[in-house]
Amino acid sequence: MQPLRGLLFDKDGTLLDYGASWPPINREAGLLAADGDAMLAANLLRRAGADPETGQALADSLLAAGNTEELAQAWHEAGSPLGIAPLVERLDALFQAAVGRMVPVCELSALFDRLRARDLALGIASSDSAAAVSATATHFGIAPHLSFIAGYDSGYGAKPGPGMVQAFCATCGLAPDEVAVIGDNAHDMEMGRAAAAALRIGVLTGTGTRATLEPISDLCLGSIAELEIALFP
Known part of the structure; x- marks a missing residue:
């Protein structure tokens, strides 16, 4: 070599x-994609490989390893009322705004x-x-x-x-x-x-x-x- x-x-x-930084952000992302519908948010988080109660994601799941476009596509297909493009924009804004909360x-x-x-x-x-x-x-x-x-x-x-x-x-x-x-x-x-x-x-x-x-x-x-x-x- x-x-x-x-x-x-x-x-x-x-x-x-990841465990000290992202679980609450994941939960916020699910609620954003669900437009405030807590039951739908829980379903979206499960779809993306995260526990809806804790926000912790499984290894190699969509929330752990996917990008925003992949996540928005999956959540739109799973029932998010937001269009894919605005969902990408809003999720990216959420993730960027969370930088100060990262550990x-x-x-x-x-x-x-x-x-x-x-x-x-x-x-x-x-x-x-x-x-x-x-x-x-x-x-x-x-x-x-x-x-x-x-x-x-x-x-x-x-x-x-x-x-x-x-x-x-x-x-x-x-x-x-x-x-x-x-x-x-x-x-x-x-x-x-x-x-x-x-x-x-x-x-x-x-x-x-x-x-x-x-x-x-x-x-x-x-x-x-x-x-x-x-x-x-």
């Missing part, structure tokens, strides 16, 4: 602690500062919108360390396709075998495999479990706080 020169991170469940898995700015000191190119590839990714990077002080940001709406295709990894490589002048993809769901690992990334690193701070991630990853870590020890012992 070539020495690593780039790290491409998923956002939710990887940089951000990072560690001190992100310090970690990214140390990784950049190793001359690594750093990027984020998310199923959230590019605007939400950018807002997250700014909020947590890691924007200056990033060479690449992509959301589902950036034009590189959606996970689990290889487009975001390929765009990261093209932007940073890297080959796929010089890049590690880090994420908490099968979509992230499949994206890395589709792009022939050097390493696929699963983390357990999202909805994925050791049972779902170990068989499809090269490394499975408790969190990105363990990255430096795992990659640079």
Whole structure:
């Protein structure tokens, strides 16, 4: 394997602690899509793989790994009275507005500062919108360390396709075998495999479990706080 020169991170469940951040937002999203109808909201959340009482999503479910367009399509088909386009717009606005309520898995700015000191190119590839990714990077002080940001709406295709990894490589002048993809769901690992990334690193701070991630990853870590020890012992 070539020495690593780039790290491409998923956002939710990887940089951000999913269980500490997203369950209440998921419930709000369901109620939004149901236009305030609590019974319909519960059905929509179940359809997307989340517990309507807690908002916690299952590994690799639509709310855990899908993008807003996929979610809006599914919820519209399941009875949301909102049209798909306005539902996408309103969900994206909700998710972006929730950035200040997110809980990072560690001190992100310090970690990214140390990784950049190793001359690594750093990027984020998310199923959230590019605007939400950018807002997250700014909020947590890691924007200056990033060479690449992509959301589902950036034009590189959606996970689990290889487009975001390929765009990261093209932007940073890297080959796929010089890049590690880090994420908490099968979509992230499949994206890395589709792009022939050097390493696929699963983390357990999202909805994925050791049972779902170990068989499809090269490394499975408790969190990105363990990255430096795992990659640079």
